[in-house]
Amino acid sequence: MDMLREPVTSIVDADKGGMSGNTGRYEKRLSDLAGLYEDAAAHANLTEKLGNPVVYAVEDFRPSDRAGDLIYGVTRMSPGRVSDEFFLTRGHIHAKADRPEIYFGQKGKGLMQLESPEGETRIVEIGPQTICYVPPYWIHRSINVGDEDLVMVFAYPSDSGQDYGIIEASNGMRHRVKTDGNGGWTLVENRDYRPRNSETAAALMKRYA
Ligand SMILES: O=P(O)(O)OC[C@H]1O[C@H](O)[C@H](O)[C@@H](O)[C@@H]1O
Ligand SMILES: [Fe+2]
Numbered sequence: 001m002d003m004l005r006e007p008v009t010s011i012v013d014a015d016k017g018g019m020s021g022n023t024g025r026y027e028k029r030l031s032d033l034a035g036l037y038e039d040a041a042a043h044a045n046l047t048e049k050l051g052n053p054v055v056y057a058v059e060d061f062r063p064s065d066r067a068g069d070l071i072y073g074v075t076r077m078s079p080g081r082v083s084d085e086f087f088l089t090r091g092h093i094h095a096k097a098d099r100p101e102i103y104f105g106q107k108g109k110g111l112m113q114l115e116s117p118e119g120e121t122r123i124v125e126i127g128p129q130t131i132c133y134v135p136p137y138w139i140h141r142s143i144n145v146g147d148e149d150l151v152m153v154f155a156y157p158s159d160s161g162q163d164y165g166i167i168e169a170s171n172g173m174r175h176r177v178k179t180d181g182n183g184g185w186t187l188v189e190n191r192d193y194r195p196r197n198s199e200t201a202a203a204l205m206k207r208y209a
Helices: 040-050 165-169 198-205
Strands: 024-029 054-061 070-077 101-107 110-115 121-126 131-134 139-144 150-157 175-179 185-189
Touching: 070 139, 110 131, 110 175, 139 150, 139 165
Parallel strands: none
Antiparallel strands: 024 054, 054 070, 070 150, 101 131, 101 150, 110 121, 110 139, 175 185
């Protein structure tokens, strides 16, 4: 039996990149992004040089983990680059792959990189006041392509879960986002990418509940 609960508010601090009323918080450090970058030596050197800084932090409100409920929060991502690749999140597909997500840009300049089970790439630019809808079944990762913090509000169904193994299994996402050397970004094929076969892709499309 579901109990009637009280409404909740959180005040978003776009500048600091957090919110009040959160039930949890986690941080990822540069060392947690090992293996994601083409230039592993540059990643190791930078991690050592900078003293393994926090590169993104998430504050969220999790009312429950039940279907029909909603988790929301704020992500703050530091600006920076490992060689010619920007700081990014690990990326995932939802464990219940048919669950969508909304991102709402607050501060900075970011990209949402999306990849379909069949390996198509989409890039969505996210700035302040931009809402990005990540539809069901897309692998997604956020990238800070600016020179200040990237802050985004997000919300997704509470029972979504995150599957990080999918990106590992294909040796990364199909494309890498690199600096164009002119203050912008450009897409480059990931030469280590192993496409999912059509059975694996089809199975992902059936991963719902
Ligand atoms: O989970 P990661 O891929 O490391 O990304 C970090 C976080 O980014 C966003 O804020 C998502 O909404 C979170 O669900 C996610 O956990
Ligand atoms: Fe997600």
